[in-house]
Amino acid sequence: MAKEIPQILKGFRDYLPQEQLARKKIMQKISEVFERFGFAPMDTPALEYYELLGGKYGEEGEQLMYKFEDQGGRKVAMRYDLTVPMARFVASYPELPKPFKRYQMAPVWRADKPQKGRYREFMQCDVDIIGSDSIIADAEVIATFDAAFKSLEIGEVKVKFNDRKLVDQVLTKLNIVKKDIGNFMRTLDKLDKIGEEKVVESLVEQGFDRNILKKYSQLMEKSSKGYVNQMTQLLSGLGVEQMEFDKYLMRGLVYYTGIVFEFVLVAKPEFGSVCGGGRYDDLLEKTTGVKMPAVGGSIGLDRLFAAIQEMDVVAPQTAAEVIVFNLDENLTADYLNMTTNLRNAGIDAEVVYEPSKLDKQFKYAQAKNMQVAVIFGPDEASARKVTLKNLREKEQRTVDLANLVAEVKSMLW
Template sequence: MKTDNTPPRGTRDLLPAAVADRDHVLAAITEVYRHHGYHRIETPALEDIGRLTGGQGGENEKLIYRVLRRGITEPLAEGVGLADLVDLGLRFDLTVPLTRFYGAHHAQLPMPFRSFQFGPVWRAERPQKGRYRQFNQCDIDIIGEESVLAEVELIEATIGALDAVGLTGTTVRISDRRLLAALAEHAGLPAESWDGLFITLDKLDKIGWEGVTKELVESRGLPAESVAVVRTQIERLQAVSIDTLVDTLADALPTMDERALTDLGTTVAALAPLAETAGSSWEFDPTLVRGMGYYTGQVFEIVHPDAGSSLAGGGRYDRLIGRTLGRDVPACGFSIGFERIVDLLGGTRRDQQVAVLHESEVGIDEVLSVARALRAEGRSVAPVRRRGKFGAQLDRLTEWGFTSFVHLSARRDPAAALEERTLG
């Protein structure tokens, strides 16, 4: 019987040329983050299921891949449920594992700690273009900085990383969970309903106000008049100008946390120079929620005119680490949508790779000598035996990611200089 060699649905194999493109993007991002003082760490793919389902992952908690305990015997005893069979799960983001990491190692880390992570995460969602069940995240976080210096530093570093890979002309969208809380309070909604309100509002760009209103009223049971107040206030605040942001928010929402107003004003002022130096702009967007339940303050995203979805997103989560450490620690993070960036760039940027194309009669010693000489120049080099039609093989080399080649044959004068020719 023929074996199906396709990868599981929602996952994919990556050929060498695609991996080379991804390595190029990651190297550029890593260099920017290194210059901004972030330290690379790694955490396991598996986390305790209780931590992953702690109520802070929003809708993503419904998408966790659960892992069965070892040593389960069949048949199962009567009354044994799913919760009894599972003790671990695959991480759905890098933030929840980071909080455990910090709780375990904070005594050995600098303060504040500037973390950089890159690695795969898993979500059991419906696969579609640009969305996979396994994908890579690229996160930076600052733990231990209570001021909005953390927010501004994260945004500036991320804009720099996107610029380094060729994505300029971005827009930073900013809001604040404390603003949303004030909106909910102004509308007369009880505090226990706020998380559900935020989760549904986060779907606004996908289902529109009609869908949001229907879900809030019919599924979550919120009063229609309160939902209408929330909508009216959000639509009114969407038109607010940069210069009047803080005053407008203070007038519209008198109960809004004064610290939140001050923080927004500080962030806006600090980001203003980026419009001149980095070519990025910013805007206040009261519809911005971010789906995770752990955000406590400012939230932000970066969008690009050529992308259908945001390229990066994050925010402040001052109470998440306390679930591990037993005391709250200020924290803020930003995650780049690595897969979206690679897809948007279209694989046009790649390191130079040279093929030493050698005929069968050429001795191994000569092939190795040429390869070593090119590598000594800092080149990426691989020997490849000549096979088949010359033109067809050159086309294959291009598909494989090579950018140039040298041709070794027995007829070549050993004293003559090698001619390197460009591919593609």
């Protein structure tokens, strides 16, 4: 009886080579933009003491966090996001120049309910500015993400933004007591998902006045005009084109203290936010005792990738552009020499290890989306020629063996 193949855990996924190559290319483009805006890379461990992460993400975050005792009896937790570990990092290295501009690309884990584009292990691409309370820093974080999306050439994105300080001021005017503020914000945050009518009913069930949403909306309109004008001008100056003030945007994390923002794909709004963040001026003090303002955000790479796969805007990827066919074991030394010369010239190339039918080798090359096949048999060896076939345009040429590298380059570039 055949052994049963082990199954992957629910909420997790594998990435096939073509998918992982595409993800790698996306991450490379994003990191290039991050560095162009002056952000430097850093990394932190996947495991932290639970004491660091516990209580930083609200009641829901506490339920979704992967936490356990390790073999040494220490209570530890898997990274829930990259922001709280970064707060520990900054406090641990006080000599870092301020403002400290960092980026990090790493997996995080949440025991969330799996759904379209949402997994329990997912990659975040973060940028943060620590040590500045300037509104320009807020705008630059948003502009950085906007430029990253533009570099991916995946169509239009729109950023929605709000300010939690404005929200707090309005809620104070509405006499909402502190213990009820969290529930009010979380309910409003569901407006896009469940609609205004259900939000009102939910608020009434929690004991709020039936007209509380209308009153909140009117007060926010009056209170936000100056802030919206200022932020719109800053974002426009930094090259952001599609923006919208969203008075109902809250973002669930409890540590936000100022601006909050989310990016959505205009062509795929059903995927929800593919990037979000905000200002969290109190987090470092609560986490480490060191008071320092900060603002940042994160691209959810896996949700973004799921969306752009549906949009069919990612070109097929390949690890090697050129394949050297193997037609005769007596020519093995020539095949290896050709492959090495191509690689030394900066061309991604691989060689077929054993002779086989030409048709089989073509099928292998096409399955891996290679662009050029190098064909060298006994006849070509006698004439010191080599045949190059463009596998995408279905064209071929025979050239001098000595010109192999130059001819392949002309076909690729």
